[in-house]
Amino acid sequence: MALIETKDIKKDYLLGETVVHALRGVNLTIDRGEFVAIWGPSGSGKTTLLNLIGAIDEPSSGQLLIEDQEVALLSDNRRTELRNGSIGFIFQGFNLIPVLSAVENVMLPLQIKGTSFPEARDRALSRLDEVGLSDFVRNRPDKMSGGQQQRVAIARALVTNPSLVIADEPTANLDSDTSRSIIGLMRSLNEKEKTTFIFSTHDQRVLDRVERLVRLEDGMILDGGDKK
Numbered sequence: 461m462a463l464i465e466t467k468d469i470k471k472d473y474l475l476g477e478t479v480v481h482a483l484r485g486v487n488l489t490i491d492r493g494e495f496v497a498i499w500g501p502s503g504s505g506k507t508t509l510l511n512l513i514g515a516i517d518e519p520s521s522g523q524l525l526i527e528d529q530e531v532a533l534l535s536d537n538r539r540t541e542l543r544n545g546s547i548g549f550i551f552q553g554f555n556l557i558p559v560l561s562a563v564e565n566v567m568l569p570l571q572i573k574g575t576s577f578p579e580a581r582d583r584a585l586s587r588l589d590e591v592g593l594s595d596f597v598r599n600r601p602d603k604m605s606g607g608q609q610q611r612v613a614i615a616r617a618l619v620t621n622p623s624l625v626i627a628d629e630p631t632a633n634l635d636s637d638t639s640r641s642i643i644g645l646m647r648s649l650n651e652k653e654k655t656t657f658i659f660s661t662h663d664q665r666v667l668d669r670v671e672r673l674v675r676l677e678d679g680m681i682l683d684g685g686d687k688k
Contacts, residue, residue: 462525463624463656464490464513469522471508471679482508484679485522492623493654495647495669497661500676506660507552507628509676513658514547514626515539544572548617550627554609556601556616562588562608563597566616573620587615590645592638606633614642618649624656625649631663639665 471483483505490496498506511517512524515531524531526542534542543549548569556565566584571577588597591611601609610633617625625646631639647669649655659666667673674684 467523548622
């Protein structure tokens with residue numbers, strides 16, 4: 461069953477007097493439980509497409525359906541509920557809150573959902589342990605390396621047990637051993653819990669592990685848009 465469908469999605473940006481066509485009619489279907497990478501050169505539209513799939517941004521035209529719901533027809537509150545309840549985000553820029561510790565950053569999505577403090581803390585500590593940060597749970601972002609901040613961001617994305625994880629270059633700041641461990645964790649969640657993962661990446665270590673490659677270039681899908 462399709463989890464994500466984009467139908468002739470286009471996205472334009474206005475830069476001064478110039479119109480930038482970031483996406484030029486993207487048709488993509490992703491089923492529940494897939495482990496998919498969107499890849500292509502810088503500027504191909506990968507991050508733009510992820511932001512649309514995550515209901516962070518809106519297309520200029522075309523249709524986006526998540527769980528058979530057309531996102532454009534949802535209220536702002538319903539979109540927020542969808543993002544908080546079903547989608548985990550791993551942003552390329554981490555997006556950690558500077559004044560919060562690692563465990564507080566990871567707890568935050570659960571607290572927004574109304575999870576009790578003890579349960580939120582236990583689940584956050586468990587995810588931080590899985591990404592190898594059990595000794596850094598009290599550290600704030602400015603006291604962590606880029607790779608450690610990336611792992612906090614990954615733990616935060618996974619802590620709500622989302623049905624969909626959207627990951628923009630999730631291993632970009634990780635060494636080889638940590639990258640393999642994180643990819644293994646994500647693959648295990650995909651296989652055991654049927655969590656759907658959509659990556660945007662140039663990392664060959666990720667590309668070698670996914671089930672399907674979607675090639676994007678100049679805002680268009682050149683290969684892999686439909687599951688074979």
